[in-house]
Amino acid sequence: MSDLSIQNLHVSYGSVNAVRGVSFEVHEGEIVTLIGANGAGKTTMLRAISGLEKAKEGSILYGGADLTKLPAHKIVEQGIVHIPEGRRIFSNLTVYDNLIMGAHLRKDTGEVKADLEDCFDIFPRLKERSGQLGGTLSGGEQQMLAIARGIMTHGKTMLLDEPSMGLAPLVVEEIFEVIKRINRRGTTILLVEQNANIALKNADRAYVLETGTIVKDGSAKDLLHDPSIRAAYLGC
Ligand code: ATP
Numbered sequence: 387m388s389d390l391s392i393q394n395l396h397v398s399y400g401s402v403n404a405v406r407g408v409s410f411e412v413h414e415g416e417i418v419t420l421i422g423a424n425g426a427g428k429t430t431m432l433r434a435i436s437g438l439e440k441a442k443e444g445s446i447l448y449g450g451a452d453l454t455k456l457p458a459h460k461i462v463e464q465g466i467v468h469i470p471e472g473r474r475i476f477s478n479l480t481v482y483d484n485l486i487m488g489a490h491l492r493k494d495t496g497e498v499k500a501d502l503e504d505c506f507d508i509f510p511r512l513k514e515r516s517g518q519l520g521g522t523l524s525g526g527e528q529q530m531l532a533i534a535r536g537i538m539t540h541g542k543t544m545l546l547d548e549p550s551m552g553l554a555p556l557v558v559e560e561i562f563e564v565i566k567r568i569n570r571r572g573t574t575i576l577l578v579e580q581n582a583n584i585a586l587k588n589a590d591r592a593y594v595l596e597t598g599t600i601v602k603d604g605s606a607k608d609l610l611h612d613p614s615i616r617a618a619y620l621g622c
Pocket of ligand 1: 399402403404422424425426427428429430431580
């Protein structure tokens with residue numbers, strides 16, 4: 387079953403055509419990655435899916451609905467969680483309050499509590515620091531908090547924008563272990579990354595985006611060993 391189906395999507399900023407006729411699918415339960423260089427249109431793709439940018443043309447089908455016709459808050463209600471680039475946590479709120487903010491649209495109080503316990507189980511470091519202000523966490527801890535806040539939204543599909551950005555290699559490994567764990571718990575993942583190496587090592591399938599167009603796709607394993615991908619994106 388196809389969870390998310392993007393067909394012939396075009397997104398522009400004035401005269402800049404950032405996404406030019408992109409089509410791809412994310413199936414339920416998968417980890418799919420979109421890789422590409424700076425400015426390829428990866429962030430724009432995610433912003434279009436979550437309703438933060440308007441599509442000029444094309445459709446984004448999710449569970450029978452065309453997301454291009456819905457405002458951003460309705461898209462969240464459909465089960466799409468967007469973890470933006472640069473984390474965007476609330477610096478002046480505690481870790482605990484940041485997490486509770488993730489659940490502000492939910493009415494299932496009992497399940498919110500269970501999800502909070504899950505978050506603390508997945509991220510013991512956030513539990514230790516639950517009273518600490520978000521802005522005082524390290525970069526890696528802030529990324530963990532952003533992902534944990536996404537878990538609190540209780541979505542079915544998580545869009546992750548460059549979770550590795552600015553983090554040390556060991557922290558990146560830790561973040562990707564968590565992403566796989568969240569996936570195993572039943573969340574579908576669409577992951578945008580400039581770090582093609584880590585993305586391809588952890589995803590099921592991948593699409594390569596160049597100047598707003600998909601130029602290659604396949605299993606992540608195949609692309610990891612593809613000589614042209616290795617030369618262009620893996621520096622070897
Ligand atoms: P990066 O990895 O550097 O974040 P990206 O692949 O995510 O790159 P986008 O941020 O989607 O790329 O940008 C795609 C293109 O759209 C770029 O040429 C960028 O300059 C342009 N762009 C992005 N946001 C805006 C904006 N708000 N106004 C005008 N142009 C924009």
